Amino acid sequence: MQVCMENDQDNIINDITSGEYKYGFYTDIETEKIPKGLNEDVIRLISKKKGEPDWLLEFRLKSFRHWLTMKMPGWANLKIPEIDYQDIIYYAAPKQKPAPESIDDIDPELKKTFDRLGIPLEEQKRLSGVAVDAVMDSVSVKTTFRETLAELGIIFCSFSEAVREYPDLVKRYLGTVVPHTDNFFAALNSAVFSDGSFCYIPKGVRCPMELSTYFRINAANTGQFERTLLVADEESYVSYLEGCTAPMRDENQLHAAIVEIIAEKNAEVKYSTVQNWYPGDREGRGGIFNFVTKRGICRGDNSKISWTQVETGSAITWKYPSCILRGDNSIGEFYSVAVTNNHQQADTGTKMIHIGKNTRSTIVSKGISAGHGQNSYRGLVKVLKNASSSRNFSQCDSLLLGDKCGAHTFPYLEVDNQSAIVEHEATTSKIGEDQIFYCNQRGISTEDAIALIVNGYAREVINKLPMEFAVEAQKLLQISLEGSVG
Amino acid sequence: MLSIKNLEAGINGKMILKGISLEVKAGEIHAIMGPNGSGKSTLAAVLAGRDTVEIRGGSVTYMGNDLLQMAPEDRSKEGIFLGFQYPIEIPGVSMVNFMKTAVNEHRKHKGLPQLSASDFLKLMREKKEMVEIDSKLANRSVNEGFSGGEKKKNEIFQMAMLEPKLAILDETDSGLDIDALRIVANGVNRLRRPDNSSIVITHYQRLLDYIVPDVVHVLYDGRIVKTAGKELALELEEKGYDWIRKEVDNQN
Ligand SMILES: Nc1ncnc2c1ncn2[C@@H]1O[C@H](COP(=O)(O)OP(=O)(O)OP(=O)(O)O)[C@@H](O)[C@H]1O
Ligand SMILES: [Mg+2]
Numbered sequence: 001m002q003v004c005m006e007n008d009q010d011n012i013i014n015d016i017t018s019g020e021y022k023y024g025f026y027t028d029i030e031t032e033k034i035p036k037g038l039n040e041d042v043i044r045l046i047s048k049k050k051g052e053p054d055w056l057l058e059f060r061l062k063s064f065r066h067w068l069t070m071k072m073p074g075w076a077n078l079k080i081p082e083i084d085y086q087d088i089i090y091y092a093a094p095k096q097k098p099a100p101e102s103i104d105d106i107d108p109e110l111k112k113t114f115d116r117l118g119i120p121l122e123e124q125k126r127l128s129g130v131a132v133d134a135v136m137d138s139v140s141v142k143t144t145f146r147e148t149l150a151e152l153g154i155i156f157c158s159f160s161e162a163v164r165e166y167p168d169l170v171k172r173y174l175g176t177v178v179p180h181t182d183n184f185f186a187a188l189n190s191a192v193f194s195d196g197s198f199c200y201i202p203k204g205v206r207c208p209m210e211l212s213t214y215f216r217i218n219a220a221n222t223g224q225f226e227r228t229l230l231v232a233d234e235e236s237y238v239s240y241l242e243g244c245t246a247p248m249r250d251e252n253q254l255h256a257a258i259v260e261i262i263a264e265k266n267a268e269v270k271y272s273t274v275q276n277w278y279p280g281d282r283e284g285r286g287g288i289f290n291f292v293t294k295r296g297i298c299r300g301d302n303s304k305i306s307w308t309q310v311e312t313g314s315a316i317t318w319k320y321p322s323c324i325l326r327g328d329n330s331i332g333e334f335y336s337v338a339v340t341n342n343h344q345q346a347d348t349g350t351k352m353i354h355i356g357k358n359t360r361s362t363i364v365s366k367g368i369s370a371g372h373g374q375n376s377y378r379g380l381v382k383v384l385k386n387a388s389s390s391r392n393f394s395q396c397d398s399l400l401l402g403d404k405c406g407a408h409t410f411p412y413l414e415v416d417n418q419s420a421i422v423e424h425e426a427t428t429s430k431i432g433e434d435q436i437f438y439c440n441q442r443g444i445s446t447e448d449a450i451a452l453i454v455n456g457y458a459r460e461v462i463n464k465l466p467m468e469f470a471v472e473a474q475k476l477l478q479i480s481l482e483g484s485v486g
Numbered sequence: 487m488l489s490i491k492n493l494e495a496g497i498n499g500k501m502i503l504k505g506i507s508l509e510v511k512a513g514e515i516h517a518i519m520g521p522n523g524s525g526k527s528t529l530a531a532v533l534a535g536r537d538t539v540e541i542r543g544g545s546v547t548y549m550g551n552d553l554l555q556m557a558p559e560d561r562s563k564e565g566i567f568l569g570f571q572y573p574i575e576i577p578g579v580s581m582v583n584f585m586k587t588a589v590n591e592h593r594k595h596k597g598l599p600q601l602s603a604s605d606f607l608k609l610m611r612e613k614k615e616m617v618e619i620d621s622k623l624a625n626r627s628v629n630e631g632f633s634g635g636e637k638k639k640n641e642i643f644q645m646a647m648l649e650p651k652l653a654i655l656d657e658t659d660s661g662l663d664i665d666a667l668r669i670v671a672n673g674v675n676r677l678r679r680p681d682n683s684s685i686v687i688t689h690y691q692r693l694l695d696y697i698v699p700d701v702v703h704v705l706y707d708g709r710i711v712k713t714a715g716k717e718l719a720l721e722l723e724e725k726g727y728d729w730i731r732k733e734v735d736n737q738n
Contacts, residue, residue: 455579
């Protein structure tokens with residue numbers, strides 16, 4: 001295993017020849033779009049297109065009305081240009097047969113698109129052991145391995161299908177972790193969300209394969225508002241991964257998603273993200289605004305939720321995957337690598353809310369800034385009164401490449417229990433010219449030297465990713481930093 | 487192999503090398519001695535291609551090529567190795583990954599296929615034994631937390647891995663215990679072949695008991711002021727640099 005990883009690392013280093021964004025193509029496919037703008041009629045239209053039950057329409061409208069009373073949050077260390085919410089298309093779907101029965105019913109252009117992204121929709125072509133829900137713009141195109149998983153009682157399907165086929169489950173959990181009133185973007189998402197993934201792991205089942213959702217923005221002038229709801233019932237286990245890409249465009253596009261995770265007693269959920277939305281060009285034109293609310297609740301005792309994220313894309317990232325540790329002895333983890341190069345900005349981190357006794361959380365955040373990139377870690381560790389003997393360990397490191405970029409950390413701490421132990425460590429380092437020269441002197445080019453150092457720096461987090469994706473993530477790190485020095 | 491002519495170089499506008507000429511033929515070992523601050527490391531840096539040193543004049547030819555035009559990594563791949571006076575720490579990068587990248591870059595340059603993981607580890611083990619370096623060191627990050635002596639030994643280990651044509655060792659003997667000194671010397675001697683050369687920068691003649699130089703130079707205030715056989719090292723050890731200083735002053 002070890003040996004094979006190392007070989008891959010070599011290949012990666014050799015593979016990298018250009019720093020272009022590789023996923024910037026656009027698929028010319030007939031797309032159904034609704035007119036720009038946002039009002040109750042638009043919401044009714046989305047709901048109708050999806051054939052939703054009344055309760056869901058009510059949820060949307062309630063969210064929309066609440067959203068109207070809210071303002072965009074201004075506390076993040078980000079410069080966000082004015083967003084005209086009436087200038088966005090809230091629903092865009094590649095035209096295809098309503099519910100493709102088999103792979104042959106899927107438009108070949110769509111298949112080709114996902115092939116190009118390295119996400120073949122044919123099950124036999126997939127990495128065995130990974131099931132995918134492929135989402136393009138506002139709809140899910142195909143979910144693989146559904147039947148295989150169904151044999152174990154695992155539900156893995158698009159959100160829309162879940163609403164149709166498992167309305168009770170959806171109704172029971174929707175909005176219980178991220179309420180529609182939670183924040184500006186969460187309220188917006190709750191009003192207009194179009195699709196996403198739904199996953200339910202029944203009691204006592206260890207999901208035998210990686211589940212993953214691949215989000216693709218294709219259409220112009222649209223926003224993507226998807227929702228993921230993941231429920232791990234008692235004694236179950238699942239590892240889940242999401243990936244995202246978008247075409248290169250000069251204008252910004254909005255992506256405001258919600259992820260809710262529920263872990264019942266003794267359940268464990270590993271949620272990994274490799275975020276590679278189009279970051280904009282070297283001058284900072286274009287790119288995705290990635291404003292995402294992700295939260296998990298460890299409801300049952302001894303449950304565990306682990307977030308791992310590798311964030312290389314997006315013009316602006318605003319994202320704080322969090323854990324509410326309600327069950328006694330429950331565990332929350334957050335492992336993050338966030339890269340900002342050129343003019344990218346990221347304000348990301350986590351919240352660990354300790355409610356249950358003897359709860360533990362670990363935060364490892366590795367920021368990498370290059371070019372004019374601005375990278376902020378923002379984290380809250382909150383220990384409530386009854387969370388006795390709870391523990392948190394936080395490690396927030398920043399790595400700077402060059403002197404025009406910035407790194408900032410904003411750790412917040414609220415501890416209401418005397419027996420809690422909270423530790424915080426932070427470091428800032430720079431890739432030194434003498435380190436690069438030392439590598440050069442051994443025959444290693446400056447680009448490869450940076451790759452070596454960055455991979456070494458991020459390894460602790462990358463190692464938390466499922467094997468198949470660790471290599472991919474490492475490659476991404478390198479590509480996204482190319483041309484940042486010299 | 488290496489021909490330096492009237493080399494002038496400085497750092498931050500300050501002149502440090504004030505016209506150096508030096509000829510190293512294949513198979514030779516040259517020792518460079520000289521008081522602190524005389525420019526020995528600066529000379530080594532110029533040869534390795536450090537761009538913080540500004541070249542003001544002169545030329546350097548290495549195996550028929552204009553060395554000063556070559557990128558540092560190409561110089562390395564063409565066989566120049568610098569054992570750093572102060573080896574650099576690279577946290578998070580394991581020695582294994584570091585060396586594997588380096589060795590494979592060298593192989594690529596020579597048109598050889600990449601080493602398989604197992605062949606590489608075998609090579610590593612072999613060289614580790616040769617330089618008697620603690621196995622555990624090779625599993626750690628590059629030089630991170632190594633003691634002074636361990637860092638120096640690690641330089642020799644890297645040299646053994648890369649098998650250079652021209653090794654420039656900048657005070658690799660400083661801070662070494664007697665055993666380590668012998669190991670370092672053995673490393674250099676093993677590399678000694680009719681087509682390889684070394685430049686050994688040192689303050690101590692005891693190293694030259696193990697590595698017997700063909701020529702000893704004294705670098706003083708940016709100039710080579712004396713060149714002689716190995717007996718010059720003994721004389722320096724005995725008398726210090728004062729008499730050199732006087733000689734130079736008299737000449738001026
Ligand atoms: N970055 C720098 N800025 C200014 N002066 C420098 C710089 N680097 C080196 N020097 C100066 O250049 C001169 C030569 O330094 P160098 O390191 O080459 O000496 P050395 O002969 O190797 O000395 P030692 O025996 O102490 O290692 C010294 O006076 C030193 O202070
Ligand atoms: Mg020196």
